[in-house]
Amino acid sequence: MSSPGLLTPVLWLLVAELLLPESFPQRAGASFHACPSVCICASDLLSCVSRSLSLVPPELPATATSLDLSHNSLHQLQDNWLARLPRLHTLRVGHNRVSHISAGAFHNASRLTHLDLSSNRLHSVEKHFFQELSNLQELLLYNNQIARVDSSALLGLSSVHKVYLSWNLLTDFPFGALKEGNLPRLKLMDISSNRLSSLPVDKVIALPQAVKNGLYLHNNPFMCDCSLYSMFLHWEKSGFHSVHDFREDHICLALRQPRASLRFLKHRKMFENCTSAAHGLFGAADASFKVTVGEPLLIGCDTSLQDEQTTYLWIAPNKELITYTSSVNHTFRLYSNGSLEIRRAQKEDAGVYTCMATSKRLMRNETREVNVTVHHSKHDGEGFNTGFTTLLGCVVSLVLVMMYLFLTPCRCWCKPLPSPAPPECSAQSSILSATPPCNHPAARKTGSGKHVVFLEPVKDCQNGKVRLAVGEEFPELKNPQILQLKLDSDSSSSVLSDTATVN
Known part of the structure; x- marks a missing residue:
């Protein structure tokens, strides 16, 4: 029998088991796998869609890798609200009323790869929103009220592939943030259906090829401009999906009138001749000039920035900078309205000139390229x-x-010439002749040692004798020594005979 000293610890353990049926590990496990009553849990998926939630449920299972809070009434995302979900990689908060995101809202959410904040009430994209999301691949911000994107707001998204910012109120966008090296994996940037009226064409052209292929800018009220049209036309010819997929949705406003919107890629014939005659429509003059050696040439910097606070500078083909105070070999002069004068054009002055206009009031700049050709004479x-x-x-x-x-058919000159006919065959062209011609073997045989004559019909009778009808072209037949003819005067039928008379 055991001693009382050994029984006491065992009894205390039994009492503790009876009084505390849920031990600490069990309670911790229950909390780890708890599912809110307003949500549906399926393994690691958590769905709280359309539950009229104004606040995020306090108890969320830490095993969740996907959380869907769409179609609720959430107004803001508080600090560290995702700290209890260390495995989360997909978060959907679309179709809510979110207008504020705290600075630490996405702390401890470094595994997040998909974030949907579409159809909310965000007014801007601030620098601190997504700095913690280094593994984020897809960011959905479309159908908000975003009017501004901070130039550093996207720089922390080193792994992002797709960003959707369409159907917002953007009038400007920091295209410099998309340059090579900042977002190395970016393949799609959708800024369509906003309020962009112009583009910094020089910055957009300098973007990486992969970014331009997925840079969607359609359905924005751009002002009709030759440089803008040329850029989109080049993208279309290059087969960029951003233009090819939405070809008819690329519009521009002629004469700066909202009602005069044109589909410039569909009706391109109206835009191909960007000449000075169409300056009022397109806002840019002809980008090509010709000049003779020794003559002056004035080039205009025709951009949409035409206010008094706009400053200009030019870059020559040899990469020299032309400003108001500087000159290159005293051959250029820059006027206050941006026009550049080439005083005495030379052959080395030919090439592409780039004008840069900067508006301090609008905090915006534009560029324009002009090609100059120099001839020796007119x-x-x-x-x-x-x-x-x-x-x-x-x-x-x-x-x-x-x-x-x-290549013409052979006539006479390409055939072999016939051998000269013997004298006795000269009269073979008689219409009464049924005898083979002289070059026939039978004719040659008959003609050996005998004279054969073919007669024409009687044309003239003289004393009952038949006179041979000999043309002027056969003078040899007039020789009596060659031709001797005996004909019976009583035999009148011999005249019509087809038989040759042989002497």
Whole structure:
């Protein structure tokens, strides 16, 4: 029998088991796997959709990897509200009333790869919103009231692939944040259906190829501009999905009138001639000029920035900077309205000139490129065209002559000449002759040692004798020594005979 000293600890353990049926590990396990009554839990998926929630449920299972709070009435996201979900990688808070995101709202959420904040009431995207989300791949912010995006708000998203900012109120966007190196994995940036009226074309053109392929800018009220049209036309020819997929949704406003919107990629014939005559419509003059050596040339910097606080500078083809106070070899002069004068054009002045206009009032800049061609004389191009036309005419004429000589059917000159006929066969062309011609073997056989004559119908009778009808072209038949004819005067039928008379 055991001693009382050993029984006491055992009894205390039994009493503790009876009084505390839920031990600490069991309670911790229950809390770890607890599912809120207003949500539906399926393994690691947690759905709290359309529950009229104004606050996030306090007890959430830590095993959840996906949390859906869509279609509720949440107004803000508090600090550290995701700290209890260390495994979370998908968060959907779309179709709520979120207008404020605390600075530490996404602390301890570094595993998050998909974040949906669409269809809320956000007015801006601040720098601190997503700094903790280094593994985020998809960010949905469309259909909010966002009017501003901080230039550093996206810089912390080093792994992001897709960002959706369409259907907001953006009038400007920090395109510099999209340059190469900042968002190395970015493949889609949707800024369509906003209020952008212009683009910094120089910055957009300098973006990486992969970014431009997925940079969606359609359905924005852009002002019609030659540089803008040229950029989108180049993107279309390059097969960029951002233009090809929404070709008819690229519009611009002619004459700066909201009602005069044009689908410039669909009706491109109206935009292909961006000349000075269409300056009022497009806001840019012809981007190509020709000048003769030694003559002056004035180039305008026609951009949409035309206020008094706009400053200009030019970059020459040799990468030299042209400002109001500087000059390159005293050949240029920059005027206050942005026009650049080439005083005496030389061959080395040819190339592409870039104008940069900066508006301090609007805090915006625009660029424009102008191509200058310098000729030795006014007739350089015409002389080349005339000489080329003359050379082409000569080549065509020579080809026609050769075709006539070598490709026409053979007539007489390409056949072998017949051998001269013997004298006794000279009269073979008589219409009464049924005898083979002289070159026939039978004729040659008959003609050996005998004279064969073929007669024509009687044309004239003289003393009952038949006179041979000999043409002037057979003078040898007039020689009596060659031709001797005996004919019976009583035999009148011999005249019509087809048989040759042989002497």
